Amino acid sequence: MIKFENVSKVYEDTNTKALSDFNLEIETGEFVFIVGSSGAGKSTLLKLMMREEVPTTGTININGFDLNKIKKSKIPYFRRSLGIVFQDFRLIQTMNVYDNVAYAMRVIGSRENAIRKRVPYLLGLVGLNSKARSKPNQLSGGEQQRVALARALANNANTIIADEPTGNVDPKMSYEIVDLLNHINADGTTVIMVTHDLHLVKTFNHRVITIKNGVIESDCPDASHIDVEPYRFENPEDTVGSYFVEESGEDLDYLFQNYAVDVSAEDYNDPAETLTVEETNGEESDAE
């Protein structure tokens, strides 16, 4: 759960008031779009959520962590409860897809056998098992964003923060990415997506929070107030979401051979397993 109470943020060096008297509550399992023009305060909101900034006044509570009182040494542990994806994907170009996702687990001290189970599962989830050994620059924008999403999910985050994840991809791929976020949300993960794309907001019809000049202008339970057309694709069944039915081909064999994957292929396709795997929780993630 995310709770902002009377939060204001003033950047003292430039004397800019980025947020003022901001009140927000997002329940666990919600899907929320945050929209607003440039300079509205979205970036500050994300920085406060990631505990990169502290509020000037007011209190923030996320996933049981009081961000006003949290010790500096505990911030990394708090961040493990969040998964973040960015507009520019931020994948490491020298690593292949598998290692990019595994990286998120390795740097918090996860065991290699947990990584070998979890990463193929996540790649299956985002439909990229067949691209496990590709480098990011061999993938399309949409595929790169799916890798970034798999990485955000690697440490079992219960909240996904997506900062304009569709900003660098075409409408069809944008649809695919949000569709994927929708699937993830359906399994109980909270999704907060900052976007400029009102067509997407209209298409997926979730709660919409509009920020303007550092305050919440509107907070609506759906997108009915937005006056744009939703996306429509000619044959959505053929083009959209096709990655979910990916069959395990020779690249899955590659994963078995090279990373000694020790889970059966059924694990990837079992919808009941989706996002409920708990093999890499806190006790395996020792950092000091």
Added chain:
Amino acid sequence: MKGASLGYLTREGFRNIWVNRLLSLATVVVLVSCLVIVGSGTLIFLNINSVLDLIEDQNVIMVYIKDEANQEQMDTLKNQLLSMENIDKVEFVSREEAFERQKAEYGDKAALLDGLSADILPHAYKVTVKDISQFDLTVSGVKTLENVLQIHENSELAGKLASIRDAVTYVCIGIVAVLFFVSLFIVANTIRITIYNRRLEISIMKAVGATNTFIRWPFVVEGILLGIFSAVFALGIQYAIYAVASIWLSNIMSMLGGSAVNFADYIWHIFGIFIFIGIFIGSFGSVISLNKYLKEHSNVVDND
């Protein structure tokens, strides 16, 4: 930190050296240059020291013994001299020996001493001091002993030697200290470029909840490894430089009656200094740069 994670992060440190090989090479070149200058300074210092040792060995106190002292009293005096802190060795010079030496020094004019016997001279002890800077103190100590007739010493030379040695020591320590900080500064800056090159990785690490210890570790490993590589290279280069330099150094030293310090005698000392400085500067340079980076630039949301 768990063993597996430590292993992964250590491997990352190795990998980083290869991935950023141009910058690693730059760091090693800077470190090797500084180490070789430090090593050369140390070798010059050792050689000057050995010259000073030679000269100091010739700077002795002659302690003349009263004629009335018997053998037992002379032995007591010798023991008292030997028990003094700053005295290295005590050598008995009999009046006969001294007379013969005097004659030899007179050379052609030795006939002047004809008709005189050795009895005109006193017995003496030739005393060598350990620390020449304590020379005056030792002389005044010797003067208080019984059965001492007279003391002959050259405190002016001793004073000069002591001040030269002090000056050489301070200059060498000063040069090493300055170079140490210069190397630290240059290495820290080189590593800062490496860190800047990897700001994306650091930003991802922070975003997914890696602790600062985890973020630092590969850089520290990298710094330590570069320090070790540099120390090994520097030792080889130092050996080659000294092999050439010792040819003309030996010429100078032989004029003073000594020989150039043998590199092999000090190889482990020099390697120890190189390893220590290399590892210290490498790891500390990494930590300084990374702490500064993590404090000032490392953002999660804006990766700039």
